[in-house]
Amino acid sequence: MRKALGLFAFLAFVLFxxxxxxxxxxxxxxxxxxxxxxxxxxxxxxxxxxxxxxxxVFDYRGFDTLGEATVLFTAVSGVLMALRHYGGKEK
Amino acid sequence: MTTTIIKTTTRLLAPLILVFGSYIILHGHLTPGGGFQGGAVFASGLILLIVANVRDKVQKLFEKTPLTQLESLGALGFLGIGLLGLMSYTFLKNAIANSGFLFGGTTPQGINPGYLNTGGTLSYLNIFVGTKVLAGLTSIVLIFFLILRRERDEW
Incomplete structure (x- = not known):
């Protein structure tokens, strides 16, 4: 029964x-x-x-690029904030 | 990973990669690519230089390099150029195009060979985004490199 239902759903999706x-x-x-x-x-x-x-990218939709740059900035500052303690100055 | 083969290959390849990255950033308004792509290429050159050297050398070299400051400079520069557009019309308006300032030359209509002194704010934004991306990616790989190499030395 479940197999038949799955087959029916699959066929319907393929037809779609x-x-x-x-x-x-x-x-x-x-x-x-x-x-x-x-x-x-x-x-x-x-x-x-x-x-x-x-x-x-930079003129007509520059605001979108500003958001992308902010995403990268946030990622980098998150990684550095979490790991700076370990990679730091001490040998 | 600092065998003679890798060191020699790096010595040959790294300058070419760095030049190619700068080219992609500076010609972002003329050829395919731009700030993000060129910054990633430039960062891959710096990362090659990082992973092909021993830890003490890398630490001594990058202790004085202001990667975090470069990243912040890129973000603030982007915002500053955007506010410059506010001066004439709206945020991020291309205020420098066709103004005769640096990168403010006029582009001929139709097919043309492409002149570097055009683009207006596009060129500035490309340069700032490139600075930001290269500093960010390089600092991420640098911190992982420092952590991993330190642990290997402790083993």
Whole structure:
């Protein structure tokens, strides 16, 4: 009984995946491309950078990068705070 | 792990890795990569230098190196550049782009070979994030190295 239930759930999930795959849009044609086109057309004059990815990461969404940098800062200060006592000056 | 093979390879490879990391950081607004990636590459060069040497040498070398201060400098520099954008429009606005300041050159529209003196705040943020990442990763590996090598000496 449990095996039949598991098989049924598995088949339903596979069918769901197939339906999702069939209803995908063709490659390279996203439904909402306005923002992408804006970045690609205006990055060189607004952010003054050839690398559009960098201009998105550091300019248009710089706040996100600030959060990432804060995560790394917190991780490093946590490790150093916990282990400084052991690695310290004494030989 | 300080055999002659590893020492010789490190002596050849470490300068190249450090130069490559600086290149990725400084050219973050022109080529793939940026502050995070270049900082990780630079830190891997420093880590190679750490693990290929004995403990006393590493401790003497890194006692004077302000890794923690560099990390804090990177974080504060990022915030400072962000506040500089507040001066003109919003937080993290690219205030230096097209202003003629250092890294403030104008990028030609369309296909161009890529000029280093462009990017505005992007270049500064890349440099600060790179400083932060390289100092952070190096200090983590350095503290583990010091702990492990000390315990091995005690055995």
């Amino acid at each position: 995946l197939f339906a999702a795959t069939i209803s995908l849009r063709p490659f390279g044609e996203p439904p909402h491309a306005e923002m992408d086109s804006y970045f690609i057309e205006h990055a060189q004059e607004e952010a003054s950078a050839n690398n559009v990815v960098t201009s998105v």
